[in-house]
Amino acid sequence: MTEPLLSIEDLTVTFRTRSESVRAVDGVSFEVYPGETVGVVGESGSGKSVTMLSMLRLLPRTSRVITSGRALLNGKDMLRASRRELRRIRGREVALIPQDPMTCLDPVLRIGGQLGEALRAHSSVSRDEQRKRAVELLASVGLPQPDRQYGQFPHELSGGMRQRVMIAMGMANNPSLLIADEPTTALDVTIQAQVMDILREAQAETQAGLVLITHDLGLIAEMADRVVVMYAGHVVETGEVNAIFAKPRHPYTVGLLGSLPQTGGDQDWLRPIPGSPPDLARIPTGCPFHPRCLHSHGREICRTQLPQLTPIGSDSTHRTACHFSDELADESIHGLLTVAQEIQ
Amino acid sequence: MNQPPSPDAMLESLQTAAPRVDGSPFSSRLRTFAGNKAALVGLVILLIFVILAVFAPLLTSQDPTGQNLAAAFQPPSAKHWLGTDDLGRDILARIMYGGRYTLLIGLVAVSIATIIGVPLGLISGYLGGVTDTIIQRITDIMLSFNPFLLALMLVAVFGAGAKSVTIAAGIGVIPQFIRLARGQALSIREEVYVEAAVAFGEKPMAILRRHVMRNSLAPIIVYATLNIGLTILVAAGLGFLGLGVQPPAPEWGTMLGEARSYIFHASYQMTFPGLAIFLAVLSFNLLGDGLRDAVDPSLRD
Numbered sequence: 001m002t003e004p005l006l007s008i009e010d011l012t013v014t015f016r017t018r019s020e021s022v023r024a025v026d027g028v029s030f031e032v033y034p035g036e037t038v039g040v041v042g043e044s045g046s047g048k049s050v051t052m053l054s055m056l057r058l059l060p061r062t063s064r065v066i067t068s069g070r071a072l073l074n075g076k077d078m079l080r081a082s083r084r085e086l087r088r089i090r091g092r093e094v095a096l097i098p099q100d101p102m103t104c105l106d107p108v109l110r111i112g113g114q115l116g117e118a119l120r121a122h123s124s125v126s127r128d129e130q131r132k133r134a135v136e137l138l139a140s141v142g143l144p145q146p147d148r149q150y151g152q153f154p155h156e157l158s159g160g161m162r163q164r165v166m167i168a169m170g171m172a173n174n175p176s177l178l179i180a181d182e183p184t185t186a187l188d189v190t191i192q193a194q195v196m197d198i199l200r201e202a203q204a205e206t207q208a209g210l211v212l213i214t215h216d217l218g219l220i221a222e223m224a225d226r227v228v229v230m231y232a233g234h235v236v237e238t239g240e241v242n243a244i245f246a247k248p249r250h251p252y253t254v255g256l257l258g259s260l261p262q263t264g265g266d267q268d269w270l271r272p273i274p275g276s277p278p279d280l281a282r283i284p285t286g287c288p289f290h291p292r293c294l295h296s297h298g299r300e301i302c303r304t305q306l307p308q309l310t311p312i313g314s315d316s317t318h319r320t321a322c323h324f325s326d327e328l329a330d331e332s333i334h335g336l337l338t339v340a341q342e343i344q
Numbered sequence: 345m346n347q348p349p350s351p352d353a354m355l356e357s358l359q360t361a362a363p364r365v366d367g368s369p370f371s372s373r374l375r376t377f378a379g380n381k382a383a384l385v386g387l388v389i390l391l392i393f394v395i396l397a398v399f400a401p402l403l404t405s406q407d408p409t410g411q412n413l414a415a416a417f418q419p420p421s422a423k424h425w426l427g428t429d430d431l432g433r434d435i436l437a438r439i440m441y442g443g444r445y446t447l448l449i450g451l452v453a454v455s456i457a458t459i460i461g462v463p464l465g466l467i468s469g470y471l472g473g474v475t476d477t478i479i480q481r482i483t484d485i486m487l488s489f490n491p492f493l494l495a496l497m498l499v500a501v502f503g504a505g506a507k508s509v510t511i512a513a514g515i516g517v518i519p520q521f522i523r524l525a526r527g528q529a530l531s532i533r534e535e536v537y538v539e540a541a542v543a544f545g546e547k548p549m550a551i552l553r554r555h556v557m558r559n560s561l562a563p564i565i566v567y568a569t570l571n572i573g574l575t576i577l578v579a580a581g582l583g584f585l586g587l588g589v590q591p592p593a594p595e596w597g598t599m600l601g602e603a604r605s606y607i608f609h610a611s612y613q614m615t616f617p618g619l620a621i622f623l624a625v626l627s628f629n630l631l632g633d634g635l636r637d638a639v640d641p642s643l644r645d
Contacts, residue, residue: 091545103536
């Protein structure tokens with residue numbers, strides 16, 4: 001196997017406020033390999049965005065943030081990089097495509113100017129070259145009239161077009177890793193599909209790794225090679241997308257999949273996971289998921305001991321953090337859990 | 345027979361029918377501005393003052409400083425449209441020439457305040473930390489005096505005269521500019537596009553210059569325009585107290601001060617310079633409001 005592009009090792013992020021400390025990310029480890037798409041899923045507040053932001057060192061500096069662990073990007077630890085190194089790395093080796101395309105473009109700068117800026121940050125190119133490259137980029141993300149869009153202001157573009165511009169900006173310096181933070185939440189479904197196609201094409205062209213942060217399981221199924229499921233700052237299950245979707249081995253993943261509405265069939269109700277995500281300042285002892293878990297049946301070990309991510313059987317890529325993951329191998333249990341979810 | 349239009353033709357007609365967005369933001373701003381009646385009134389008043397001040401020697405044959413005691417205290421007449429003052433000088437001529445002082449003082453003072461205050465405020469807000477604390481504590485001290493009082497103290501230091509009044513009025517409003525720019529920087533640095541710029545590896549100073557400064561420009565331009573009015577008032581006030589532009593120079597505030605003794609039997613001597621000050625300040629305020637509407641992209645259509 002090739003070297004991982006990004007290797008996050010035992011990443012822990014704690015936010016300290018005056019009265020309490022909030023552990024948003026706790027002991028998270030995962031890798032991203034070149035050309036691979038990794039989906040990071042989880043409810044709001046599960047730490048998926050914080051993981052990526054802390055890796056980019058973009059967490060707000062106002063909060064007292066304590067980060068430990070390592071985040072190796074091309075072998076370089078981002079958590080220990082100097083400001084100057086960070087500036088060089090950001091945009092060139094790793095690019096972030098932000099969540100909301102409506103606010104991520106500067107309203108007073110023309111598209112061309114912003115794109116040119118992203119280009120100029122990492123290479124000294126002449127104005128003409130810069131313009132040429134910017135128009136090429138705009139064309140490559142499928143904007144209908146790249147020459148015209150080059151001179152337009154963000155408010156003259158639709159949400160989908162702006163998201164494409166953001167992708168173009170992300171691709172401007174051919175980064176080896178792209179991070180897309182819920183890239184489609186603000187878009188309607190047809191545009192979503194188009195944007196994801198563009199993203200996939202861009203990735204295929206450059207063999208970049210792609211981290212897709214989302215809570216849209218459909219998107220994961222369609223785009224990702226591997227999945228990292230996060231809950232309350234912990235990775236609870238990770239593995240190949242097919243394995244996870246076909247044979248989830250963590251009750252939370254089972255619950256997430258079970259909560260998806262089914263087309264056809266006689267389902268009357270959505271099946272949410274009972275309860276709500278924990279307050280990160282008061283994460284339950286033991287397994288953080290146990291108060292909501294329909295599989296724990298009040299067993300003591302769930303309350304006392306934090307389960308570690310352990311490989312399942314011979315498949316070393318599929319790992320889960322549940323004390324009773326073996327019981328979930330029997331798929332009839334999934335049905336029971338799903339029914340239990342419905343009753344709750 | 346009518347043939348259904350080809351898809352290409354439909355697309356073409358759609359494209360031509362779509363509202364043409366003018367490529368130049370300047371011209372569309374100009375149109376917004378031109379549609380604002382109040383702002384136009386402000387602009388016209390201002391232009392009249394500018395023309396009167398610049399072309400004063402061509403527009404009047406009267407000497408603004410030459411005394412003629414025989415013609416003192418004349419009410420408005422065909423010869424002296426706005427009358428004459430206690431030393432027989434033509435008030436209209438004095439107001440015309442005086443406009444040079446007033447407009448120049450306002451413009452230069454606000455330029456001083458903007459050039460010094462805005463960068464300080466932006467740096468303070470964007471960088472935060474110790475830099476912010478130091479700049480803000482100094483600003484706090486300056487803000488504890490009102491602009492006029494601050495200018496008054498500075499004039500006491502620099503001495504009276506056109507130059508020192510300009511500098512004093514300018515410094516007097518600096519703290520407001522620092523505060524405004526800092527507030528802008530504080531809110532803009534939280535914007536997603538600033539975070540995105542950081543994530544694309546741009547340098548802090550480049551972000552400050554391109555994103556933070558440009559986005560804070562609209563309120564700063566508006567505030568600067570409104571503050572020209574304020575500095576004119578400060579300068580006139582200093583003139584009125586005899587600390588501003590010194591007689592016999594026809595600065596409007598100074599004229600008011602001279603006319604004060606004759607307010608009951610020659611009220612026109614006080615009325616017209618006062619009216620001039622009022623109209624000048626009004627014109628800048630109207631202009632400022634109009635500019636705000638035109639410059640701020642979020643308020644456009």
